[in-house]
Amino acid sequence: MEALFIFIVKSSGLIALFYFAYFFLLRKETFFNSSRWFLLAGLITSVVLPFVVYTKVVWIDPVPEPVDYAPIANYHHYTSGYGSQIVEEESFEINWNLVSLVVYTIGFAAFMIKFGIDFYSLNSVLKGKKVEQQADFKFVDIEENIAPFSYFDYIVYNSSMYSASELESILEHEKVHSDQHHTIDVIISRIFCILFWFNPIMWLYKKAILQNLEFIADNVAAKKISDKKAYQYTLLKITTHDTCVAITNHFYQSLIKKRIVMLNKSQSKKWNYWKYSAVIPALGAFVLLFQIKTIAQEKKELKEKTEKAALASKKQDGEVYKITKSTTDQELKDLSAKLKSEHNVDLQVSNIKRNSDNELISIKLKVVKENGKVQIIEMNSTKALKDCSIVIGKDEDGTKAVSLITDDQIDHPVLIQTRDVIVKDNESDVVVEDRAAPVPPVVPVAPAAPVFPASPMPPMPAIDMSKMPKPPVPPKNSNDKVGWAKFEKDMADFEMRMEAFQPDLANYEKQIEDIMAQREAIFQKQMEKYEVAMDKFNFDMDKFNQDIQIKYGRDSKEYEKNMKQYEYDMRQHELNMKQHEKDMKQFEKDMKQREKELKKWEKENNKRS
Known part of the structure; x- marks a missing residue:
C-alpha cells in the first residue's frame, strides 16, 4: 500500500510539472500540434517514469563475520521451547493508510460510474440514427438540440439549426477532430482524471488538452474556409448551445474568446521551440532525487578470501573430521570410535545410501555430546553429497564444543552449533536438529521519562x-x-x-x-x-x-x-x-x-x- 501511495505522489508531481510548463511557457504559442504531443507525453511520463529506477552499485569491503554465525543458504527454520508472557494494552488506532485507500476507492468508483453513464448517453444519441458514409467520415444528422460533436469517425450535428455556410464551418471543424483522432486524447485525459480525481491539477490538465485540441481544429478549418470572419461568427452563434455530449469533441466550448484570439494571432517564432526542452532538466532532477537506488555489494574476491580465512581460523582452533562422498563404511566406523575414545562424543551413522559409483547420496549423523545434548544431520540427494565436517573445539568459557559444518558451497561454508536448523537447496536436503533449547535473551526495559519538578509558588506580596x-x-x-x-x-x-x-x-x-x-x-x-x-x-x-x-x-x-x-x-x-x-x-x-x-x-x- 505504501508503494501505491508513493507512485501516486510521484505521478501527481510529474503531472503538475508538465502542466505548469505548458501554462507558463507554451499556452500562448501557436505550436498547437507540438503542444498536443507535449501534453500527451506528460501523461505517459507521469505513469512510466516512477517505475524507471536506476540502480547504482557501490562496492564496499566485506566485514569479516565469525563463521559461527554465517548465513545458512536458501531456507532456515528455527524452533525453540522458550516462551514469555506479554501483557499488551489494547488501544484503538486509526489506520490512516486504510482510510485513504477507502476514500480513494470511493472517488474512483464514483467517477467510473459517471464515465459509464456518459458512454451510455453517447450510445443513446447514436442508436437508431441514419448514418451517411462520406469518405472516411460517418455523418449523423439528428433532431435533438445538441451541440455538434465528433466521436472517432462519427460527426453528429443538427442541420436544421444552421445555415449552409455555418454548417460548412462546423463540419470542417469536426472533420479535423475526426481525421486527427482527437477522441483518443479526450478519452486518455478522462481516464487520468478518474485515476487522479483527487488532484485538481489533473482537471486543469484535461482542460488544457481540450483547449489545445480546439485550437488545432480552428487553425486547420479556418485555412480551408474562405471567409474567416464568418467562421468566427459561427463560433459566437454556437455558444448559445448549453447541451453537449461528454467524452466527445464538441464544437461548443466555454473558451470562445480564447479561440478567436488564437485564430487572429500571428504565427509564433520558431526559436520559441526551446520552451519544450525546459522540462528536461526538471525530469533529470526528478530521476536523480527519487529514481536512483543505491545497492552496496561486497567485493567478491576479498569476500571469498575473508570467508575462507575465517573458516581456516576456526579449523586451527580445534580438530576437524571431514566426511566426503567417497568416505567408506569402515572409515565411518573408525571415526565413531575415535570420537568416543578421544573426546567422549558418541557418533551414530545410519541411513547410508550410495549410487552406482559407490558415492554417498544419503546419510544420517547423530552426535551425542558430553552434556547429553543431541545433534543430528540428515542429508539426502539424487547426486553425490557435498562434504561435511565435525569440528571439535572450545567455547569462550573453555568448555568443549562440537560443531557440524556442511560445505554446501565452497564460497559459503555453514557452521551449525546448538540450534534447530533445516537447510534445503535444489540438489540436496540437509536436516540439522538440536534437542537443547537455546537460552533466550532478556528483553530490555525502556526508561521512564522524567517529570518536570513541581512545588508551591510563593504567595503574592501583601501591601498595606x-x-x-x-x-x-x-x-x-x-x-x-x-x-x-x-x-x-x-x-x-x-x-x-x-x-x-x-x-x-x-x-x-x-x-x-x-x-x-x-x-x-x-x-x-x-x-x-x-x-x-x-x-x-x-x-x-x-x-x-x-x-x-x-x-x-x-x-x-x-x-x-x-x-x-x-x-x-x-x-x-x-x-x-x-x-x-x-x-x-x-x-x-x-x-x-x-x-x-x-x-x-x-x-x-x-x-x-
Missing part, C-alpha cells in the same frame, strides 16, 4: 494600602506658576515614597525566577540522564533483536512475541513523552497565570496612584 501615599492634585489654573512648582515638588516626593513599595514586588519576582531556575536545572539533568538511558535502551534493543534472530529466526513466533513486547515498550515510551509534554504545557500555563496576576496587581496600583 493604608500606608500607600496619595498622589498630589495638579492646579486647575495652567498659568499658576507657584501652584505648578509646588505640584512638581509634591510629585517628586510622591514618587520617592512609592519607591518604598517596589522592593516587595522585585523580591517576589526574584523568588519566582530562582525557583524556576532550580526546577529547570533539576529537570535538565534528569533529561540528560534520560537521553543517555534511551540511547542505551536502543542499543540493547538492537542487540536483543540480533540475538533473537540468531537464536530463533526472523520468521519464528518467539521473535514475533518479543517484537510485540518491544512495540509495547515503545508505545509506553510515547505515552511517557506525551505526559512530559502535558506537564510542560501545564508549567507554561502556570507561568502565564503568574504573569497575569502580576499585571493585575500593577494595574490596581496604577489605579490607586
Whole structure:
C-alpha cells in the first residue's frame, strides 16, 4: 500500500510539472500540434517514469563475520521451547493508510460510474440514427438540440439549426477532430482524471488538452474556409448551445474568446521551440532525487578470501573430521570410535545410501555430546553429497564444543552449533536438529521519562494600602506658576515614597525566577540522564533483536512475541513523552497565570496612584 501511495505522489508531481510548463511557457504559442504531443507525453511520463529506477552499485569491503554465525543458504527454520508472557494494552488506532485507500476507492468508483453513464448517453444519441458514409467520415444528422460533436469517425450535428455556410464551418471543424483522432486524447485525459480525481491539477490538465485540441481544429478549418470572419461568427452563434455530449469533441466550448484570439494571432517564432526542452532538466532532477537506488555489494574476491580465512581460523582452533562422498563404511566406523575414545562424543551413522559409483547420496549423523545434548544431520540427494565436517573445539568459557559444518558451497561454508536448523537447496536436503533449547535473551526495559519538578509558588506580596501615599492634585489654573512648582515638588516626593513599595514586588519576582531556575536545572539533568538511558535502551534493543534472530529466526513466533513486547515498550515510551509534554504545557500555563496576576496587581496600583 505504501508503494501505491508513493507512485501516486510521484505521478501527481510529474503531472503538475508538465502542466505548469505548458501554462507558463507554451499556452500562448501557436505550436498547437507540438503542444498536443507535449501534453500527451506528460501523461505517459507521469505513469512510466516512477517505475524507471536506476540502480547504482557501490562496492564496499566485506566485514569479516565469525563463521559461527554465517548465513545458512536458501531456507532456515528455527524452533525453540522458550516462551514469555506479554501483557499488551489494547488501544484503538486509526489506520490512516486504510482510510485513504477507502476514500480513494470511493472517488474512483464514483467517477467510473459517471464515465459509464456518459458512454451510455453517447450510445443513446447514436442508436437508431441514419448514418451517411462520406469518405472516411460517418455523418449523423439528428433532431435533438445538441451541440455538434465528433466521436472517432462519427460527426453528429443538427442541420436544421444552421445555415449552409455555418454548417460548412462546423463540419470542417469536426472533420479535423475526426481525421486527427482527437477522441483518443479526450478519452486518455478522462481516464487520468478518474485515476487522479483527487488532484485538481489533473482537471486543469484535461482542460488544457481540450483547449489545445480546439485550437488545432480552428487553425486547420479556418485555412480551408474562405471567409474567416464568418467562421468566427459561427463560433459566437454556437455558444448559445448549453447541451453537449461528454467524452466527445464538441464544437461548443466555454473558451470562445480564447479561440478567436488564437485564430487572429500571428504565427509564433520558431526559436520559441526551446520552451519544450525546459522540462528536461526538471525530469533529470526528478530521476536523480527519487529514481536512483543505491545497492552496496561486497567485493567478491576479498569476500571469498575473508570467508575462507575465517573458516581456516576456526579449523586451527580445534580438530576437524571431514566426511566426503567417497568416505567408506569402515572409515565411518573408525571415526565413531575415535570420537568416543578421544573426546567422549558418541557418533551414530545410519541411513547410508550410495549410487552406482559407490558415492554417498544419503546419510544420517547423530552426535551425542558430553552434556547429553543431541545433534543430528540428515542429508539426502539424487547426486553425490557435498562434504561435511565435525569440528571439535572450545567455547569462550573453555568448555568443549562440537560443531557440524556442511560445505554446501565452497564460497559459503555453514557452521551449525546448538540450534534447530533445516537447510534445503535444489540438489540436496540437509536436516540439522538440536534437542537443547537455546537460552533466550532478556528483553530490555525502556526508561521512564522524567517529570518536570513541581512545588508551591510563593504567595503574592501583601501591601498595606493604608500606608500607600496619595498622589498630589495638579492646579486647575495652567498659568499658576507657584501652584505648578509646588505640584512638581509634591510629585517628586510622591514618587520617592512609592519607591518604598517596589522592593516587595522585585523580591517576589526574584523568588519566582530562582525557583524556576532550580526546577529547570533539576529537570535538565534528569533529561540528560534520560537521553543517555534511551540511547542505551536502543542499543540493547538492537542487540536483543540480533540475538533473537540468531537464536530463533526472523520468521519464528518467539521473535514475533518479543517484537510485540518491544512495540509495547515503545508505545509506553510515547505515552511517557506525551505526559512530559502535558506537564510542560501545564508549567507554561502556570507561568502565564503568574504573569497575569502580576499585571493585575500593577494595574490596581496604577489605579490607586
